Amino acid sequence: MEVLTSLFNVALLVAMLRTTAPILLVAMGGSFTTKAGIFNIGLEGQMLVGAFFAVLGSIWTGSAWGGVLCGVAAALVFALIFALLVVTFRANEVVVGLALNILAGGMTISLMKAVFGTRGSIVGQGIVGLPKVQIPFAREMLGSWAPLISGYTPLVYVAFLAVPLLVLFYRRTRLGLHIRVVGEKPEAAEALGISITRIRYTSSLLCGLLAGLAGAHLSLGYITMFTENMSSGRGFMAVAILIFSNGDPLRVLAGCLLFGFADAFSLRLQTFGYPSYLILAVPYLVALAALFALSYRARPKLIRETAETMRRFLSAEPDKPSNPRPQ
Amino acid sequence: MSLRLRAILGQVIAVAFALALGSIVILLIDESPIRVFTTLLRGAFGDPGKVAGTLLQSTPILISGVAACIALRGGMFNVGVEGQLFLGGFAAAVVGFGLDLPTGLHMLVGLAAAILAGAVWVAIPAYFRVRFNTNEVVSTILSNYVAILLTSYFTIFLFKRPGGWSETPPILTSAHLPELFDFSRLNWGLVIGLVLALLTAWYFRNTPGGYSVSMTGSAPRFAEYGGVDIKKRGFWVLIASGAVGGLAGGVETLGVHHRFMEGFAPGFGFDGLIAALLANGSPIGTILTALFFGALRSGSLLLETDTAASREIITVIQALIILSVSAQVLLRRRGDAQGGERRWKF
Numbered sequence: 259m260e261v262l263t264s265l266f267n268v269a270l271l272v273a274m275l276r277t278t279a280p281i282l283l284v285a286m287g288g289s290f291t292t293k294a295g296i297f298n299i300g301l302e303g304q305m306l307v308g309a310f311f312a313v314l315g316s317i318w319t320g321s322a323w324g325g326v327l328c329g330v331a332a333a334l335v336f337a338l339i340f341a342l343l344v345v346t347f348r349a350n351e352v353v354v355g356l357a358l359n360i361l362a363g364g365m366t367i368s369l370m371k372a373v374f375g376t377r378g379s380i381v382g383q384g385i386v387g388l389p390k391v392q393i394p395f396a397r398e399m400l401g402s403w404a405p406l407i408s409g410y411t412p413l414v415y416v417a418f419l420a421v422p423l424l425v426l427f428y429r430r431t432r433l434g435l436h437i438r439v440v441g442e443k444p445e446a447a448e449a450l451g452i453s454i455t456r457i458r459y460t461s462s463l464l465c466g467l468l469a470g471l472a473g474a475h476l477s478l479g480y481i482t483m484f485t486e487n488m489s490s491g492r493g494f495m496a497v498a499i500l501i502f503s504n505g506d507p508l509r510v511l512a513g514c515l516l517f518g519f520a521d522a523f524s525l526r527l528q529t530f531g532y533p534s535y536l537i538l539a540v541p542y543l544v545a546l547a548a549l550f551a552l553s554y555r556a557r558p559k560l561i562r563e564t565a566e567t568m569r570r571f572l573s574a575e576p577d578k579p580s581n582p583r584p585q
Numbered sequence: 586m587s588l589r590l591r592a593i594l595g596q597v598i599a600v601a602f603a604l605a606l607g608s609i610v611i612l613l614i615d616e617s618p619i620r621v622f623t624t625l626l627r628g629a630f631g632d633p634g635k636v637a638g639t640l641l642q643s644t645p646i647l648i649s650g651v652a653a654c655i656a657l658r659g660g661m662f663n664v665g666v667e668g669q670l671f672l673g674g675f676a677a678a679v680v681g682f683g684l685d686l687p688t689g690l691h692m693l694v695g696l697a698a699a700i701l702a703g704a705v706w707v708a709i710p711a712y713f714r715v716r717f718n719t720n721e722v723v724s725t726i727l728s729n730y731v732a733i734l735l736t737s738y739f740t741i742f743l744f745k746r747p748g749g750w751s752e753t754p755p756i757l758t759s760a761h762l763p764e765l766f767d768f769s770r771l772n773w774g775l776v777i778g779l780v781l782a783l784l785t786a787w788y789f790r791n792t793p794g795g796y797s798v799s800m801t802g803s804a805p806r807f808a809e810y811g812g813v814d815i816k817k818r819g820f821w822v823l824i825a826s827g828a829v830g831g832l833a834g835g836v837e838t839l840g841v842h843h844r845f846m847e848g849f850a851p852g853f854g855f856d857g858l859i860a861a862l863l864a865n866g867s868p869i870g871t872i873l874t875a876l877f878f879g880a881l882r883s884g885s886l887l888l889e890t891d892t893a894a895s896r897e898i899i900t901v902i903q904a905l906i907i908l909s910v911s912a913q914v915l916l917r918r919r920g921d922a923q924g925g926e927r928r929w930k931f
Contacts, residue, residue, distance in 0.1 A: 299722060339908070349911035352662055352722050353862055357907040360855065364900025365610070371895035372614035494726045501720055535738035542730040549727070550709070553719035 270522055272405045276480060277525075278518025279414040280305075280472045285496035285510045286420045287468030292505030293428065294461035295441035299355030300340050301469055302493025303362030308333040308473020310366040313385055313484040314373070322388045325478050326413075330470030336362065337466025345458045359493075367486055379485035387482035388412060388475075413475040420468070424507040437461050441505075469493070495545045502552035513548065520544040596863065596910060603905040610901055616894045625899070628887030629880035637769035638886075641841065643879025645670065645850055647778040648833035649857020650864070650871040651785050652703075652826045657866040658789060659822030660802030661714065665707060665725030666830040667854025668732030672706045673699035673831030674838040675736040678845035679744070681756025681838065688759040695760045696835045703831015704824050706732060711823035715816040721823065729854075737847050752846030762840035774836035778875075781829065785868040798822055830854065852900075856882070859903050863910055878903065 284305050291298040308329040315328025336358055343349040367377070374380055393408035428434040439447045440457040447454055472492075477484045495517055503509035524540040608618035629639045649666045656663035663669075677699040686694060710728060713719035737751070744753040762772040789795035800808035801818045809815050837850050856878050863877075864870030881903070885896035 297720075297722075299726075343908065343912050347912045353907060353911045356664065356858070357904045357911065360859070360900055361904035361908070364897040364904060367897040368610075368614060368895050368901060371897075372616075372893070377895070491727065491730050494723060498723050498727060501723060533738060533742055535734045535741065539731050539734040539738075542727050542734075546724060546727050546731070549719060549724055550713050550717075553713060553717045 268403055268405060270526060273522035273525065274515070274518045275406070275418075276410065276414065276518075277521040278514050279410075279417040280475045280479070281492050281496055281499075281517055282417040282511065282514040283413065283420070283472035283475060284469050284493055285499050285514055286417070286424060286507065287465040287472065288496050288500045289424060289505040289507060289510055290437065290461035290464040290468075291458075292500045293441045294437045294458050295444065296344060296458060296462065297351045297355075297497075298340070298462070298465060299352055299494070299497055300336065300358040301355075301465070301496050302489055302491070303355075303359035304333040304336045304340075304466055304469035305473040305476070305489040305493045306359075306362040306366055306487065307336055308470035309477035309488055310369065310473075310484055312470075312474035313380055313477045313482075314369075316386045316478055316482075317384050320384070320386060322386045322478055325386065326388070326471065326474040329474035329477075330467055333470030333473060334463060334466040337462050337469070340466075341459045341462035345455055345462070363487055366484075370484070370486075377486075379483055381483045385478070385482045388478045391415065411475065411479045413471055413479060416471060417475075421507050421511045428507070433457075433460065491542060495541065498545045498549045502549060516548065517541055517544060592865070596865070599909040599912075600863075600906050603902065603909045606905045606909070607898070607902040610905075611894060611898065614894060614898075616892055621888065621892055621894050621898065624887050624891050625881060625884035628884035634768055635883065637766060637771040639876070639880045639883040640775055641769065641771045641879075642882045643875045644774045644778050644840070645833045645837050645853040646856045646860055646878050646882075647782060647872060647875035648774075648836060649830060649854045650860040650875045651778070651782050651857075651868050652829035652833065653858040653861035654864070654866050654868050654871055655785065655798075655829060656823060656826040657861055658802050659798050659819055659826075660805065661819065661823060661826075662722045662858075663707065663725055663823060663826040663830065664722055664858060665710065665728050665732075665827070665854075666833070666857050667852070668725070668729035669703035669706050669827045669830030670834035670837070670850055670854045671732045671736045672702040673834030674842075674849055675739065675753075675834070675845045676702035676831070677760075677835035677838040678753045678756055681760040682744075682754045682844075685757065686759060691757065691759040692762060692839060695756070695839050696832060699831045699835025699838070700828045701831070703834070704828040706831070707823055707827025711820050711827070714823065715820045736845070740845055740847060753844050755844045756839065760839055761843060762836065764840075770841055772840035774840040777832075777836060779872065781832075782868040782872050789868070830857075833857070856903070859907055862907055 284301050287304075288298055288301050310329075311332035312325040312329030314325075316322055316325025318328070319325065340354055340358055343354045344351050370380060371377060374383065388411040390409050391412055428438060436447070436452050436457050437460075439450070439452060440454050444454055447457070473489065476488055476492075496514075499510055499513035499517070503513050520541045524537045527540075528534055528537050604622075608622075611618045611621050628635060630636055649670060652666050652669070653663055677695040680695040680698040681691070684691065684694065706728065707725070710719070710721050710724040713724065714721040740753055741751050745751075762774055762777075764770060764772045765775070789799055797808060797811075797813045797818060800811065801813055801815045801822070805815050808818075833853065834850065837853070838845055842849055857875070860874040860878050861871050863874040881899040885899045888894050888896045888898065
């Protein structure tokens with residue numbers, strides 16, 4: 259019983275929410291590209307350059323937010339290259355994504371050596387981490403449960419707020435609807451005069467934005483350092499989640515919480531003396547198991563639902579001609 | 586022939602473009618591109634020992650490249666060569682120090698164990714790929730992490746060598762792959778790789794089975810109409826690819842390190858995939874691209890000591906090469922892609 263209470267307590271939940279945040283941010287980013295019909299295996303690389311440039315920017319500007327800005331900018335550049343090659347040149351998504359991941363790995367290590375003259379990791383050097391947000395009156399309202407909602411770094415809140423925002427975005431906004439149409443029925447989008455190119459660029463850049471934030475959270479959030487390949491497969495796990503959730507924000511959240519839990523739980527187990535190599539493999543095994551277990555269900559087609567929304571949407575806006583004008 | 590010549594020319598131009606981009610990156614990190622490239626050349630081909638070193642580095646890249654080629658031809662990505670290589674290397678090492686067999690036979694059993702390990706490791710992703718259409722890119726990538734951690738665990742906790750080394754005991758000499766020269770560790774692994782590449786090319790070009798694999802990859806509906814069971818074919822293609830990936834690890838263990846250790850072959854699997862992509866899935870072409878990447882790798886050893894650049898700069902160059910190749914292939918055939926149908930969606 260004592261073992262159980264020391265395993266499962268508020269601290270575990272808090273740790274779970276903390277470890278969920280980076281993967282949730284990057285998966286929410288990937289939700290845009292998934293919905294737009296792009297298979298974005300390059301999330302890992304975008305996250306990695308985000309983490310590296312966040313550290314670099316934080317040192318240059320002396321402020322954590324300057325760092326976040328730099329990290330996001332770097333991830334956006336990668337997202338732009340991805341979109342340029344995949345959308346404009348119609349190159350293979352997997353090849354481009356993998357190449358960008360490899361580029362991110364090599365580039366961050368090379369730059370680390372060029373700028374700091376070190377290998378392995380950047381620690382100290384004046385990196386400014388993100389502040390912790392204290393929610394007022396949290397302690398009064400929740401007592402010992404207060405750490406559940408208060409005391410995280412800002413990007414954790416951003417990650418969890420992104421979920422309802424994305425739900426609304428896909429259901430209620432024109433851009434969200436366009437992204438869904440482009441992903442599910444490109445021909446229909448074309449017939450409606452939606453520019454597939456523009457929508458795919460937009461969703462790729464939105465994805466880069468969130469992936470950059472995820473990277474910044476990795477290197478400036480709870481630990482303020484950068485290490486080689488510090489994204490350690492989180493981007494790939496996010497892609498696994500996106501596959502079985504089909505990019506739906508709520509299901510992405512569920513998947514990410516599962517990983518956050520696996521991560522936090524395995525870190526907890528490590529303190530009980532289980533060999534760390536096996537423990538480290540747990541999140542990947544969970545990802546694989548979930549991918550395999552959930553993929554036997556055919557992917558639900560949302561086309562009918564989208565067609566319905568589209569019709570309502572179009573009838574609400576009569577200024578947009580829904581059929582070509584007769585000559 | 587002229588079509589093929591034009592294709593090769595296109596790849597060469599893409600490589601040149603990537604090298605130009607790479608030079609800009611090198612300038613950005615305050616180093617002279619000329620110095621970096623001459624150092625790379627010197628490190629790769631400076632003397633016979635260095636040439637042998639280049640060939641030694643090319644061997645696992647070549648075998649992993651053939652593994653990737655097989656999957657690419659069948660229309661799939663085996664991004665898990667890295668993990669198969671680690672498991673193959675580990676299995677070969679276990680046979681190498683655990684069994685006591687006559688010379689020659691011991692080596693063959695070791696290689697067979699490596700092949701088996703690679704094939705078994707890819708079996709689950711392969712099954713789910715053909716049965717439930719589970720994206721094999723993600724499942725094989727994730728299984729890499731598991732494979733690497735798992736082999737590290739076995740090495741450190743189960744077969745720990747006394748004295749604190751994180752490596753298995755050395756394999757018996759009866760399991761060693763014979764060396765080709767006395768001045769280098771270059772061994773018969775290179776010959777195995779070359780023969781394998783030629784055999785694979787022959788298989789794809791001259792046999793009905795090879796043709797059906799190519800068709801399963803490039804025109805699955807046509808293949809199915811022609812009577813190919815594309816699910817079964819796809820499964821065995823991935824299994825074959827994984828088996829060759831395991832072989833790459835076995836050759837590395839039995840030929841070079843003579844033991845399995847943590848991080849024993851970092852990135853060879855990925856280099857092999859890149860080499861196969863650059864060769865456009867052709868096993869013969871992979872021989873050339875594997876040599877190219879082997880030369881880059883072996884040249885990069887000098888980079889750390891002789892220049893301010895780190896050896897990962899070659900990773901950057903490789904990635905740039907693949908990016909420019911992926912762009913130019915489709916520039917050339919942009920008309921074909923106008924339908925916008927990409928097969929690599931989940």
